[in-house]
Amino acid sequence: MPKRTSNRTRVVIGGVDTHGRTHHAAVIDQQGRLLGDREFPADRGGYQQLLGWLGRHGQLEAVGVEGSGSYGAGLTRLLLDRGVKVVEVDRPDRRTRRQRGKSDPIDAEAAARAVLAGVATAPAKRRDGIVEAIRALRAARSGAIKARTAAINQLKGLLVTAPASVREGLDALPRAALVAACARLRPDEATLDDPVQGVKAALRAVACRIHQLDEELSLADQRLATLVRRAAPRLLKLHAIGVDHAGQLLTTAGQRPERLRGEAAFAHLCGVAPIPASSGATHRHRLHRGGDRDANRALHLAVVVRMRWCPRTRGYAERRTTEGLSKPEILRCVKRYLAREVYHALVADFEALHAT
Numbered sequence: 001m002p003k004r005t006s007n008r009t010r011v012v013i014g015g016v017d018t019h020g021r022t023h024h025a026a027v028i029d030q031q032g033r034l035l036g037d038r039e040f041p042a043d044r045g046g047y048q049q050l051l052g053w054l055g056r057h058g059q060l061e062a063v064g065v066e067g068s069g070s071y072g073a074g075l076t077r078l079l080l081d082r083g084v085k086v087v088e089v090d091r092p093d094r095r096t097r098r099q100r101g102k103s104d105p106i107d108a109e110a111a112a113r114a115v116l117a118g119v120a121t122a123p124a125k126r127r128d129g130i131v132e133a134i135r136a137l138r139a140a141r142s143g144a145i146k147a148r149t150a151a152i153n154q155l156k157g158l159l160v161t162a163p164a165s166v167r168e169g170l171d172a173l174p175r176a177a178l179v180a181a182c183a184r185l186r187p188d189e190a191t192l193d194d195p196v197q198g199v200k201a202a203l204r205a206v207a208c209r210i211h212q213l214d215e216e217l218s219l220a221d222q223r224l225a226t227l228v229r230r231a232a233p234r235l236l237k238l239h240a241i242g243v244d245h246a247g248q249l250l251t252t253a254g255q256r257p258e259r260l261r262g263e264a265a266f267a268h269l270c271g272v273a274p275i276p277a278s279s280g281a282t283h284r285h286r287l288h289r290g291g292d293r294d295a296n297r298a299l300h301l302a303v304v305v306r307m308r309w310c311p312r313t314r315g316y317a318e319r320r321t322t323e324g325l326s327k328p329e330i331l332r333c334v335k336r337y338l339a340r341e342v343y344h345a346l347v348a349d350f351e352a353l354h355a356t
Contacts, residue, residue: 009058009059010029010057010058010059011029011030011058011059011061012027012028012029012030012035012054012057012058012059012060012061013027013028013029013030013060013061013062013063013064013112013115013116014026014027014054014060014062014063014064014112015027015028015063015064015065015066015089015108015109015110015111015112015113015114015115016050016063016064016065016066016072016075016108016111017066017067017104017107017108017111018042018065018066018067018068018070018071018072018075019042019071019104020042020071021041021042022039022040022041022042022046022104023039023040023041023042023046023047023050023071023072023075024037024038024039024040024104024105024107024108025037025038025039025040025050025053025054025108026105026108026109026111026112027053027054027057027112028109028112028113028116029058030061030116032113032116034109035057035058036057037105037108037109038053039104040053042071042074042075043074044074044078047074047075047078047079048078050075051078051079051082051084060084061085062084062085062086062087062115063079063084063085063086063087063115064086064087064088064089064111064112064114064115064120065079065086065087065088065089065111065124066089066090066091066107066108066111067091068086068088068089068124068125069088069124069125069127072124073127076124076125076126076127077126077127077128080124080126085123086123086124087114087115087120087121087122087123087124088120088122088123088124088125089110089111089114089115089120090114090120091107121261122259123256123259125254125255125256125259126254126255126256128255129255129353130227130230130231130255130353131231131250131251131253131254131255132255133227134224134227134228134231134247134250134251135251137220137223137224137227138224138247138248138251140220141217141220141221141224144213144216144217144220145217147209147213148210148213148214148217151206151209151210151213152175152179152210154206155178155179155182155203155206155207155210158199158202158203158206159171159178159203162199162203163195163196163199165196166196166199166200166203169181170182170203179207179210179211180207181207182203182204182206182207183204183207183208183211184204185200185201185203185204185207186200186204187200187201187204189201221243224243224244224247225243228243228246228247228250229243231250231349231353232246232249232250232345232346232349233349234345234348234349234352235249235250235342235345235346235349237345238302238338238341238342238345239305239306239309239310240301240302240303240305240306240309240310241302241342244298245298245299245301245302248294248295248297248298249270249295249298249299249342249346250346251294252269252270252292252294252295253266253269253346253350255350255353256350260343260346260347260350262343263339263340263343263344266339266342266343266346267336267339267340267343268288268290268291269291269292269295270291270292270295270296270299270339271288271289271290271291271292271293271295271296272288272291272296272299272332272335272336272338272339273288273291273336274286274288274332274336275288285332296335299335299338299339299342300331300335302338303331303334303335303338304331306334306338307330307331307334313334316330316334317330317334320333
């Protein structure tokens, strides 16, 4: 009879399906046999219990975590602090879920099997350091921009239906002057039942909100500029890469150089890797619609600027045009070349950060 492998020598792989209040873990061996699954609370005590439970089944090689950047961020930090290899796992696609069903044990087992099969290979983001601070500030700034846009639209909507005595003095003003004029309105608090005074009060409230959001955005821009210049000085030296683009590319990459396995992997992460679409005598590549679309947008906007103002890029575009390429195809090519430059700059910046 074959000898049974002891827990001390058996190599195991964990998988975790994360949620707000609980995490469900599963563990398999190198032959893909399910050894068990269990639910743990999503707090520091639960993280410790989960790690101990996985370790009791054998020598832990890696843990696949679904949602390592959201509900699983706390667990991921603890596992990395304990020296455990953590792999970021995407949720199963709809076809797989239609075939196997949906439950926490199934998803946890699928995360472990994705690591074992090599389907999931990307190291999880650590979610700490200066890059995490940049990510948080960018999230707050994005929310302020959306709120400001909504407030401006509301101000214009109120003005459309305002009484003529209010509207006629304001509707011809440009946006900045309109906001300033509305903020100076002084409604009579004693007669707010009058539509004129009520609309004035509403316009003033919305205009003051816009001013507050402007101040919030100005402060956020100052903070981000300071942090991004400290984190990525080499990246900012690239033509057409500003603070906003650099902040997004830093957030996409994370603060772990080992996550960037090469320039091709980084291009795939940003959705600029060419996808073969050849058939028969036709040889071509198509647009890659995967990857981080925000990073793709940052690269796209930088390329648009380069194609207008960078002599080297303009010369390349003219040469490729004579070869028969369309403008979208040239844009995709230049985005791929820019991803290579960004990758090398990011690696150098990350190495400098870890050296300090």
